[in-house]
Amino acid sequence: MKTIPLILMGCGGVGCHLLQHIVSCRSLHSSQGLCLNVLGVSDSKSLVVTEDSSNKGLDDKFLMELCRIKRDGGSLSKLGDLGDYRLFAHPELQERILELASQLGGKTGLVFVDCSASSNTVAVLKQVVDMGCCIVMANKKPLTSTMEDFEKLYAYPRRIRHESTVGAGLPVIASLNRIISSGDPVHRIIGSLSGTLGYVMSEVEDGKPLSQVVRAARILGYTEPDPREDLGGMDVARKALILARILGQQINMDTIQIESLYPKEMGPDVMSVEDFMNSGLPLLDKDIQERVEKAASNGNVLRYVCVIEGSSCEVGIQELPKNSALGRLRGSDNVLEIYTRCYSSQPLVIQGAGAGNDTTAAGVLADIVDIQDLFP
Numbered sequence: 317m318k319t320i321p322l323i324l325m326g327c328g329g330v331g332c333h334l335l336q337h338i339v340s341c342r343s344l345h346s347s348q349g350l351c352l353n354v355l356g357v358s359d360s361k362s363l364v365v366t367e368d369s370s371n372k373g374l375d376d377k378f379l380m381e382l383c384r385i386k387r388d389g390g391s392l393s394k395l396g397d398l399g400d401y402r403l404f405a406h407p408e409l410q411e412r413i414l415e416l417a418s419q420l421g422g423k424t425g426l427v428f429v430d431c432s433a434s435s436n437t438v439a440v441l442k443q444v445v446d447m448g449c450c451i452v453m454a455n456k457k458p459l460t461s462t463m464e465d466f467e468k469l470y471a472y473p474r475r476i477r478h479e480s481t482v483g484a485g486l487p488v489i490a491s492l493n494r495i496i497s498s499g500d501p502v503h504r505i506i507g508s509l510s511g512t513l514g515y516v517m518s519e520v521e522d523g524k525p526l527s528q529v530v531r532a533a534r535i536l537g538y539t540e541p542d543p544r545e546d547l548g549g550m551d552v553a554r555k556a557l558i559l560a561r562i563l564g565q566q567i568n569m570d571t572i573q574i575e576s577l578y579p580k581e582m583g584p585d586v587m588s589v590e591d592f593m594n595s596g597l598p599l600l601d602k603d604i605q606e607r608v609e610k611a612a613s614n615g616n617v618l619r620y621v622c623v624i625e626g627s628s629c630e631v632g633i634q635e636l637p638k639n640s641a642l643g644r645l646r647g648s649d650n651v652l653e654i655y656t657r658c659y660s661s662q663p664l665v666i667q668g669a670g671a672g673n674d675t676t677a678a679g680v681l682a683d684i685v686d687i688q689d690l691f692p
Contacts, residue, residue, distance in 0.1 A: 326432025333677035362392040421447035454480040477683035485679030504655040511648035511671035513620040527597040547577040556622035575632025
């Protein structure tokens with residue numbers, strides 16, 4: 317039986333779903349001669365870890381109790397009887413993580429799984445990758461930090477996986493890496509990489525006011541509690557930056573042209589969420605509707621996309637043919653079109669659910685299993 321020891325950083329929605337997937341796939345992985353050994357789990361305040369790293373790790377019953385506490389809004393410090401496990405808080409948390417990395421990184425191997433939404437994990441990840449550890453990420457922020465941080469994390473490309481940073485569980489990164497490895501030059505990438513904005517744009521296409529669509533999306537749970545986090549385009553820009561850097565572009569976030577669907581005068585530092593929803597958002601209806609009608613008169617539709625071509629990378633609303641893969645997009649699916657020498661007139665199209673904790677966690681689990689050949 318091959319054992320992959322791992323430490324999970326971040327046990328919110330995606331992290332808890334990952335732990336549930338690991339537990340539910342025990343028999344499947346066992347039949348494949350594989351065992352995923354969860355040595356520790358951390359949230360923003362605490363780390364719970366097995367006392368003996370050579371042991372079998374945190375047991376499944378304990379992991380499910382941990383998930384229950386997190387789902388109820390609690391922290392790891394609320395865990396009851398720890399038995400043979402230990403709880404570390406700041407500042408010991410990072411120190412203990414690095415101890416484990418030092419002990420196991422170059423010997424049996426260790427995977428650090430970043431399912432947080434924090435930019436603070438990049439400092440730890442840069443250190444553990446030098447210690448021989450592997451990294452699996454759903455968190456986009458380490459890869460969209462400085463170019464220096466990105467290059468440090470990618471210094472050992474065989475030991476990093478991050479499929480779920482772009483398109484949740486869709487095989488975007490793997491497909492792009494295969495194309496690059498084959499020597500097929502990528503000329504252009506265009507994609508709708510926000511399930512929220514994909515839903516919004518396909519609904520306004522049907523003549524519904526933007527304000528009505530955003531309110532409905534918020535009720536359905538498609539948006540963040542403050543929808544401006546989606547409407548500002550920053551999440552799409554992070555995904556675009558990751559793709560551009562994989563293609564070799566030496567760029568930072570401030571290089572990307574980002575079109576926000578709301579003006580600065582309606583930003584979070586000026587308007588409360590409720591003021592924006594009730595007073596600000598309706599003022600945006602007319603402009604969007606006019607753009608929708610103009611596109612329709614040309615036989616096109618509007619989509620909020622990222623476009624990577626040559627040395628440029630931009631994010632915003634584009635007018636696209638109605639019969640293209642992006643033009644046919646409905647609902648909250650993600651669609652990515654990749655144009656290369658081999659895929660010139662007909663692009664490689666990747667489409668499917670690009671959001672959701674369950675889908676994202678499944679992508680993370682697949683990444684962990686994918687690196688099993690690096691373990692003895």
